[in-house]
Amino acid sequence: MAAISGKVVQHNLVAKCCQQNRELSTKYQLHYCTLNRCNSLPPVGGKLAWNGNSTMQRGALSKFRRGVIYCNAASSATAIPFVEKSDFLKLQNGSDIRGVAVDGVEGEPLTLTEPVTEAIAAGFAGWLKKKYDSSKRLRVSIGHDSRISAQKLQDAVSQGLARAGVEVIQYGLASTPAMFNSTLTVDEEFSCPVDGSIMITASHLPYNRNGFKFFTRAGGLGKPDIKDILERAAEIYKNIANEDSKGAETAVSLSVKRVDYMSIYASNLVAAVRRAAGNIEKPLEGFHIVVDAGNGAGGFFVGKVLEPLGAITSGSQFLEPDGLFPNHIPNPEDKTAMKAITKAVLDNRADLGIIFDTDVDRSAAVDSSGREFNRNRLIALMSAIVLEEHPGTTIVTDSVTSDGLTTFIEKKLGGKHHRFKRGYKNVIDEAIRLNSVGEEAHLAIETSGHGALKENHWLDDGAYLMVKLLNKLASARTSGQGSGSKVLTDMVEGLEEPAVAVELRLKIDNQSDLIGGSFRDYGEAVLKQLENTVDSDAKLLKAPVNYEGVRVSGYGGWFLLRLSLHDPVLPLNIEAPSNEAAVKLAHDVLNAVKEFTALDTSALTKFVGA
Numbered sequence: 001m002a003a004i005s006g007k008v009v010q011h012n013l014v015a016k017c018c019q020q021n022r023e024l025s026t027k028y029q030l031h032y033c034t035l036n037r038c039n040s041l042p043p044v045g046g047k048l049a050w051n052g053n054s055t056m057q058r059g060a061l062s063k064f065r066r067g068v069i070y071c072n073a074a075s076s077a078t079a080i081p082f083v084e085k086s087d088f089l090k091l092q093n094g095s096d097i098r099g100v101a102v103d104g105v106e107g108e109p110l111t112l113t114e115p116v117t118e119a120i121a122a123g124f125a126g127w128l129k130k131k132y133d134s135s136k137r138l139r140v141s142i143g144h145d146s147r148i149s150a151q152k153l154q155d156a157v158s159q160g161l162a163r164a165g166v167e168v169i170q171y172g173l174a175s176t177p178a179m180f181n182s183t184l185t186v187d188e189e190f191s192c193p194v195d196g197s198i199m200i201t202a203s204h205l206p207y208n209r210n211g212f213k214f215f216t217r218a219g220g221l222g223k224p225d226i227k228d229i230l231e232r233a234a235e236i237y238k239n240i241a242n243e244d245s246k247g248a249e250t251a252v253s254l255s256v257k258r259v260d261y262m263s264i265y266a267s268n269l270v271a272a273v274r275r276a277a278g279n280i281e282k283p284l285e286g287f288h289i290v291v292d293a294g295n296g297a298g299g300f301f302v303g304k305v306l307e308p309l310g311a312i313t314s315g316s317q318f319l320e321p322d323g324l325f326p327n328h329i330p331n332p333e334d335k336t337a338m339k340a341i342t343k344a345v346l347d348n349r350a351d352l353g354i355i356f357d358t359d360v361d362r363s364a365a366v367d368s369s370g371r372e373f374n375r376n377r378l379i380a381l382m383s384a385i386v387l388e389e390h391p392g393t394t395i396v397t398d399s400v401t402s403d404g405l406t407t408f409i410e411k412k413l414g415g416k417h418h419r420f421k422r423g424y425k426n427v428i429d430e431a432i433r434l435n436s437v438g439e440e441a442h443l444a445i446e447t448s449g450h451g452a453l454k455e456n457h458w459l460d461d462g463a464y465l466m467v468k469l470l471n472k473l474a475s476a477r478t479s480g481q482g483s484g485s486k487v488l489t490d491m492v493e494g495l496e497e498p499a500v501a502v503e504l505r506l507k508i509d510n511q512s513d514l515i516g517g518s519f520r521d522y523g524e525a526v527l528k529q530l531e532n533t534v535d536s537d538a539k540l541l542k543a544p545v546n547y548e549g550v551r552v553s554g555y556g557g558w559f560l561l562r563l564s565l566h567d568p569v570l571p572l573n574i575e576a577p578s579n580e581a582a583v584k585l586a587h588d589v590l591n592a593v594k595e596f597t598a599l600d601t602s603a604l605t606k607f608v609g610a
């Protein structure tokens with residue numbers, strides 16, 4: 001069947017909903033909610049213009065006819081292929097769903113088809129209904145990043161939700177944190193709050209991937225919830241495929257509202273900076289700040305946040321959404337991406353550079369001298385800001401943070417560093433847990449650039465992290481502390497940084513005989529062996545408190561070998577005061593694990609120069 005095509009009327013700030021037909025392709029029409037204040041959504045350039053045409057218009061489950069969706073119509077163009085429950089479960093990626101949404105990359109078959117997506121959305125609706133156990137009609141918002149499969153998946157998600165009787169609000173191009181915010185915003189004029197929210201994104205992954213993140217007002221969904229949704233989706237898919245094979249028809253009425261929620265969300269960020277600066281209208285007047293959105297969803301930060309606050313933003317780059325990411329991967333952990341924003345800062349003699357990942361839940365910055373605030377340095381900076389506001393508080397971080405960071409937080413800033421596990425959800429949940437048992441924690445942050453503050457509902461929001469830096473810039477100037485990014489640079493003064501910091505990712509060959517176990521069991525066996533070796537080596541000292549993998553000090557540095565959160569990989573992080581010390585640490589790891597033949601140690605062998 002055809003996907004939605006034709007001219008799309010765009011609406012902003014939904015006030016009243018009236019039924020108006022949207023012009024669709026010959027095959028069906030969709031009833032469309034419009035409003036009494038018709039404006040345009042913010043222009044979205046690049047590959048994601050609002051033409052409603054997706055690059056992959058493959059058969060969705062529902063068949064639309066004149067304002068009604070007929071599911072499983074006999075006119076179905078192609079039969080719905082059989083998909084195993086185990087294939088649905090494979091789409092789980094921690095607390096997200098991820099899959100291949102664009103065909104054509106060798107060895108990467110489509111997994112996130114429209115029918116699968118529709119079933120997942122219906123699965124989420126089922127989960128939500130159970131959670132709220134309510135008879136009222138639930139409302140769910142949908143947003144997406146700049147990926148080329150966004151439109152196609154948005155259509156399928158809308159259909160899946162409508163199939164489950166849920167009211168659908170489309171936000172269009174949006175950031176992940178804005179989607180969570182929509183569950184908290186209380187303004188019926190904007191159809192808020194919504195009961196649940198779906199963000200269509202695969203963060204920084206290649207252009208052919210996509211996925212979903214789900215929110216309720218309690219925050220992002222966790223691993224068990226995602227499993228539950230996928231199990232429901234597999235069942236829904238099976239039922240629909242069965243009906244389809246019998247040629248049965250089910251009518252589903254779909255009405256979609258569109259809200260320019262990014263404007264609402266951005267105006268809250270603007271208000272936060274104004275408030276922190278003592279209610280000054282343009283607290284950033286005269287500051288030159290360049291943004292690199294990497295052609296993701298972060299371009300709004302220039303026109304909707306920095307400019308209303310008075311900042312000069314010339315030299316900002318890659319603000320147009322383009323799901324092929326032609327300039328660099330939108331990822332603050334990526335060296336090329338950090339080089340690009342650093343160059344923009346230096347070329348434009350800007351005061352500050354800001355870079356976001358594709359869906360803006362991660363960010364990093366660059367000072368006027370080109371010094372990067374990412375990884376441990378961003379954590380140090382955010383810790384300094386938060387500890388000024390909450391002296392003595394605990395900072396929760398992921399497991400790959402440096403020893404120097406602990407010394408900085410505890411000795412220089414007077415806080416407590418709680419180094420936990422990798423994974424933004426793990427870090428956030430741990431901070432929430434600490435507070436619940438009486439240990440005050442205000443910041444949960446990962447070296448990946450995910451950072452969440454208690455004051456911001458524990459939402460990992462890359463834009464909000466940058467707002468905290470902007471507040472600091474503005475208040476420092478007001479109080480005469482200086483007028484550039486030096487105030488930020490000075491805050492991380494004293495952070496010890498290692499001469500060498502590497503991450504080597506050792507692959508477990510999934511296809512080989514893992515002695516009857518899974519790659520996780522195999523990985524655990526590797527870690528156990530390493531632990532035993534370390535215990536019998538006087539030069540090495542196991543970290544006394546450690547929540548993940550094997551963390552060891554030696555030769556003035558440290559290493560951590562752990563299992564990847566998602567992949568059959570054992571990432572090895574090494575930090576050391578010299579290359580020689582780093583090689584010695586790597587050597588010790590290699591000696592301990594070399595008998596595990598399914599473990600690809602070539603990166604390690606290369607590093608030690610053997």
Ligand SMILES: O=P(O)(O)OC[C@H]1O[C@H](O)[C@H](O)[C@@H](O)[C@@H]1O
Nearest residue numbers: 422423424448563564565566571
């Ligand atoms: O365990 P790894 O393979 O290094 O991946 C760990 C990372 O996975 C995802 O990207 C999550 O969003 C991050 O929060 C997490 O840190």
